[in-house]
Amino acid sequence: MEDNFVEFHNVTKKWGDFVGLDGINLKIRRGEILTLLGPSGCGKSTLMRIAAGFELPTTGDVIIDGRQMADTPPEKREVNMLFQRYALFPHLDVFDNIAFPLRIQKRPKEEIRQRVEKMLELVQLKEFSSRWINEISGGQAQRVALARALIGQPKVLLLDEPLSALDLKIRHHMLEELKRIHRETGTTFLYVTHDQDEAMILSDRIVLMNAGQIVQMGTPDEMYGKPQSLFAAKFFGETNIVEGKLVRSADRCAVETTDGLITVEDKMISEGSRVYASIRPEAFVISNHAEGNIRGIVEDIENIGARTVCRVRSGSGHAYRAQVFRTSAISTPPIGANVALSCAPADVVLVSQ
Amino acid sequence: MSVDFPARRFYPATVNPLSIRLPRGWGLATPPVAFLLFFFVLPAITLFVTSFFAAQAFQIVPDWNVGNYLRIFKAAGFWKANFQGLTNGFFVATISVLLAFPAAFYVVYRAKTNLILYMALLSWFSSYLVRIFAWRTILGTNGMVNSALINLGLIDAPLDFLIFSPTAAIITLVHIMVPFALLILVSALQDVKAEYLEAARDLGATRWQVLTRVILPMCHKGLVGAFMFSFILAAGDFIIPQLMGGRDGITSGLLISGQFRSVGNWPLGSAMAWTLMSCLLIVYLLFVGLLYVARLSPGRRYH
Ligand SMILES: Nc1ncnc2c1ncn2[C@@H]1O[C@H](COP(=O)(O)OP(=O)(O)O)[C@@H](O)[C@H]1O
Numbered sequence A: 001m002e003d004n005f006v007e008f009h010n011v012t013k014k015w016g017d018f019v020g021l022d023g024i025n026l027k028i029r030r031g032e033i034l035t036l037l038g039p040s041g042c043g044k045s046t047l048m049r050i051a052a053g054f055e056l057p058t059t060g061d062v063i064i065d066g067r068q069m070a071d072t073p074p075e076k077r078e079v080n081m082l083f084q085r086y087a088l089f090p091h092l093d094v095f096d097n098i099a100f101p102l103r104i105q106k107r108p109k110e111e112i113r114q115r116v117e118k119m120l121e122l123v124q125l126k127e128f129s130s131r132w133i134n135e136i137s138g139g140q141a142q143r144v145a146l147a148r149a150l151i152g153q154p155k156v157l158l159l160d161e162p163l164s165a166l167d168l169k170i171r172h173h174m175l176e177e178l179k180r181i182h183r184e185t186g187t188t189f190l191y192v193t194h195d196q197d198e199a200m201i202l203s204d205r206i207v208l209m210n211a212g213q214i215v216q217m218g219t220p221d222e223m224y225g226k227p228q229s230l231f232a233a234k235f236f237g238e239t240n241i242v243e244g245k246l247v248r249s250a251d252r253c254a255v256e257t258t259d260g261l262i263t264v265e266d267k268m269i270s271e272g273s274r275v276y277a278s279i280r281p282e283a284f285v286i287s288n289h290a291e292g293n294i295r296g297i298v299e300d301i302e303n304i305g306a307r308t309v310c311r312v313r314s315g316s317g318h319a320y321r322a323q324v325f326r327t328s329a330i331s332t333p334p335i336g337a338n339v340a341l342s343c344a345p346a347d348v349v350l351v352s353q
Numbered sequence B: 001m002s003v004d005f006p007a008r009r010f011y012p013a014t015v016n017p018l019s020i021r022l023p024r025g026w027g028l029a030t031p032p033v034a035f036l037l038f039f040f041v042l043p044a045i046t047l048f049v050t051s052f053f054a055a056q057a058f059q060i061v062p063d064w065n066v067g068n069y070l071r072i073f074k075a076a077g078f079w080k081a082n083f084q085g086l087t088n089g090f091f092v093a094t095i096s097v098l099l100a101f102p103a104a105f106y107v108v109y110r111a112k113t114n115l116i117l118y119m120a121l122l123s124w125f126s127s128y129l130v131r132i133f134a135w136r137t138i139l140g141t142n143g144m145v146n147s148a149l150i151n152l153g154l155i156d157a158p159l160d161f162l163i164f165s166p167t168a169a170i171i172t173l174v175h176i177m178v179p180f181a182l183l184i185l186v187s188a189l190q191d192v193k194a195e196y197l198e199a200a201r202d203l204g205a206t207r208w209q210v211l212t213r214v215i216l217p218m219c220h221k222g223l224v225g226a227f228m229f230s231f232i233l234a235a236g237d238f239i240i241p242q243l244m245g246g247r248d249g250i251t252s253g254l255l256i257s258g259q260f261r262s263v264g265n266w267p268l269g270s271a272m273a274w275t276l277m278s279c280l281l282i283v284y285l286l287f288v289g290l291l292y293v294a295r296l297s298p299g300r301r302y303h
């Protein structure tokens, strides 16, 4: 069911001549986690601040749950934001920080107590309700901020790089926590990050942005497996990019590169056009016999945890990274060995510039 | 009020980012504490002790009695003057803070440069007395205000309450105090990062609620500092009341300085000074209490 909850129609934001956002069209579905992903400065925070009402779009509309937001100030929008550095009020303790939105709404005391306690339970901070803000850790502050943002039961929770201030270990734990809290509250999450791993782990759908525009949109699998541009292919994980010309014969379609022909699936691209082939390191099969598309010499071997990646220098001087699984029957070739790399046509993704 | 985000603490607390060996513990606070001790606490104690002595023909007799205080307690003239001093303090502090707060808000959150702040502080380049006499020419019988009003045909004769009245003293004192209040409030507001204001708006607070529930409690120290600073200096001032205040503008500060400078009754002057100081302490407690009752104080739990 298409249930578009938040819609951006042709949203553009300009500061003088500088175009921060350029014609953004985006629909967020009820209850999903949608991630805005992109390099720093591509306009993610700006889009989020437009949704929250802190910035007004130069042109275009924002619609939340069927209502036009153009004349609605931030405090009237049923949207809450989790700030990058939490912005917890230091003059209030944990309980009163979480109670802040309800006190603003002048809810009865008893209701406030019950709801704050429920939130404290949700974020697992029951024993910390009387701590001052400078007496809790970064991870706890994050959870207080989350409780404070969720207690008013917003229609959408905006999270702007919420994990960037945390160290790596807590970050993974918090990702799991965010998923659990999303499950338990059913709130729609609009999440912003520049880290593709975070986006892959957390999201139902990912929106890849670059220079104020949406580059590609899809599920994490689609984004990883079917990048539609060089930018998207490079942004999601490690990949090998080979430039070449598309050639077609009676029975096969291939890319003609300086290292020979790489067979690809026929995707109706006109013959002779310049394309880029993106091949993931794990798509390569390394062998020591002559069959296979790319020949070269093993130059370096990196052991990264459970996997081993060989750097293979081809005849034309191009370096490829190919992955060998520790468990595979094929043993890792030694440095200096002559090897051939091959891959299934389905694993070669052709992208344009 | 200082707020530190755990993520922004660049150095562990035990590592000194400067390569200078800094004194430990109270070491860094010693010079100012020593200064205050010698030039404030000791003289204040001396005054306190003296206030229980008696003055007789050009000498002070250490006869330990509360006569000075009894005399002050019964002197309606002193209380009238003291009330005038406190009234000056109240209006000067209130007006200065009310004028300085919006300006400080503008400097911290809106202005792109510190130009406004520097322009306000520019008045410090002229001396105190010069500024007083400037106001005398502005407010005087033939001064700018009266001439302008007469030329516009709004009044027939000069308004004489403009100068040599408590109002004139208050106007001049406000002029002196506003830059101080501004500086104190700017530095207090700089700790209230714009992110807090946005967070409060985001959580449903109106502009007014952001002011009363976030900004004011977070810059409590600055508020108390700016108010009490202007209050104390204005209430104790004896030069502006003398030059601008006229007959009705006599303050306890003026009486105190008179005891020391012309009458020569140090014990009575000391007792008056301590009486004024106690009144100022009460004002401080009242002001802090008012903020507390109005829920504008930090560090309170509401659950
Ligand atoms: N108030 C502003 N005035 C001018 N330029 C701005 C303003 N806010 C953001 N920008 C610019 O817009 C671009 C996008 O910013 P932002 O949305 O914060 O990026 P991201 O969150 O993706 O890192 C940046 O180049 C930034 O410099």
Ligand SMILES: [Mg+2]
Residues within 6 Å of the ligand: A041, A044, A045, A161
């Ligand atoms: Mg950002």
